[in-house]
Amino acid sequence: MLIDQERLKADLRTLTSLQRLFHYFKPYRFQWVIAVLALLAVHVVEAAIPIYLKVGIDLISKQDENILLPILAILGLTAVRFAILHFGRRKNALISIYISYDLRQEFYAHLQTLGRGFYANYQLGDLIARATNDMESIRRFFRSAVHRLVSLIGVALIAPIFMVQQSVQLTLLLIPLLLVIAANGWYLAGRILLASAGVQVGFGALTETVQQNLKGIRTIQSHAQEEREIKHFTGVSHRYALAHQKLINLNAIFTASTVLGSGLMTLIVVGVGGSQVLAGQMSVGTLTAFIFYLAMILGVIKESSFVVYALLNASTAATRVFEIVDEKPEIQDAPAGSSAQPINGEIAVYDLSYSYPVGAGVRSRLVLEEISLSISPGEMIAIIGRVGSGKSTLLRLLARQLQSNSGQIKVDGQDLRDIPLSHLRQNLSFVPQDTFLFAAPISENISFDNPERPLELIWQAARAAQLEATIDKFSAGLSTLIGERGVTLSGGQKQRTSLARGLIRQTPILLLDDCFSALDTKTEALVLSQLRAIRNGLTTVLVSHRLLATRYVDRIYILEQGRIVEAGSHNELIGQNGYYAKLVSMQD
Ligand SMILES: Nc1ncnc2c1ncn2[C@@H]1O[C@H](COP(=O)(O)OP(=O)(O)O)[C@@H](O)[C@H]1O
Ligand SMILES: [Mg+2]
Structure with missing residues (x-):
């Protein structure tokens, strides 16, 4: 269960699994467009609030008491914002549930079609981890990350327009810092991806260990091997904790560096903007409104660490889920349109040979050689x-749990492969x-x-x-x-x-x-x-x-x-x- 680092890196570049995940949106795309539009509208309404804030503050600084209009406007906008936000978030959360439901159904139904070879290659714990933990990462991504991602893009598009309106100079000053924050985020994202894959692999190992232990608990106890089992579990658990620690460290660096960037930006705005107010080049209201927009941007930048984490986490989770979904059943069903004729129970086997697929520790050798037999109904x-x-192997071939390499099996004169499974x-x-x-x-x-x-x-x-x-x-x-x-x-x-x-x-x-x-x-x-x-x-x-x-x-x-x-x-x-x-x- 080693992580294929090269493949993960390639995944990071293309995020193919994530793209594929978005296909699951298709059945809900109209609902989703409505949800996204609502979430974007939230930020338009949000961005209108500082305009009235500015009006109010400028009135106050002129000792004008006529501030009822801006207060009512802010109240109204806040209420509208609340209503749309609630609607959009709820819709988005529902879609995330539908999507993960669909994916889980597909995953489970596919598991039913896979045969002996597949189950010999995968450990149960690993499969369970994919069906539960990875599936949950994907749902979380659709529920929270997609909504935050929309906010991020929305704010990134809307806030600068309003900022430029207030002060072109202050806005231009902030751009280099924003670029540095973005570059830093991109660099850390790659490392977070690998670390989160490590956590998922660790979780699989943990599940597998617990499962093996519980299944064999009687044998373990009767051999007085509890101590050794605990030691083994400690090792696995420790590696899982270490993988987590690595991820947490990276996330902390990510969050801390965005906080640092935010602080610097606030400093620039208050310093430069403040001196402009003192020089009478800017009203207090304008500066307040500008700070408000900056806060909007800083808010989503802080959340972006979560988005990046959830995005990458979902990408590795999706890779692991699709790996199973893409497994081809070893036993191919009869070609479509094959007729299901009544079976009388005549069995004829001609020159049947079989060798198990070569795997870890298994040499390729014939387990059955040129078997011929004929059984009347x-x-x-x-x-x-x-x-x-080779008795069990022969029966598995007759039951089509295995596919023969050479020779033929007929039931009632019909090739076994032509009988619908x-x-x-x-x-x-x-x-x-x-x-x-x-x-x-x-x-x-x-x-x-x-x-x-x-x-x-x-x-x-x-x-x-x-x-x-x-x-x-x-x-x-x-x-x-x-x-x-x-x-x-x-x-x-x-x-x-x-x-x-x-x-x-x-x-x-x-x-x-x-x-x-x-x-x-x-x-x-x-x-x-x-x-x-x-x-x-x-x-x-x-x-x-x-x-x-x-x-x-x-x-x-x-x-x-x-x-x-x-x-x-x-x-x-x-x-x-x-x-x-x-x-x-x-x-x-
Ligand atoms: N899944 C498998 N992969 C590789 N070799 C196998 C597998 N199952 C059985 N064998 C090997 O095939 C041979 C025949 O096994 P089997 O058909 O189970 O014999 P029997 O039922 O007569 O005891 C044995 O040598 C066994 O080790
Ligand atoms: Mg047997």
């Missing part, structure tokens, strides 16, 4: 092989090796794909997975909450719940990936003995590193180091007296 097949022989996944259930259960009632975990299913069907699936006795023991029955705040299931119970989730769907194809591994032999035999009846006429592929399953299936494929070394029924393979026969005699 309704058959029950076992794929047997040692741990690491959602159609395939409606017709194929995959019970993975590593079970995942939601923190939800057990019934919702079983009937995950369809919360409306009748209870009787849920019981049926539970029975088929040998889960009935377990559920009966819970007083809340099927409504028993499992997971974080509910009951903790044993490994075998979890596996059976996950199995029930796959069985209940009654899809034409069911892939079971070693999902009896945590069951005792007796329970496994019970599940297997009923499986054929439940899956009657439906294709079932079950993977196992144990041999029990082979007695219940039509055909067995033996997978050894990514190759199919033997295939046939239990009796045929025993007759061949080869690899399988040896395995059986070893287990007996």
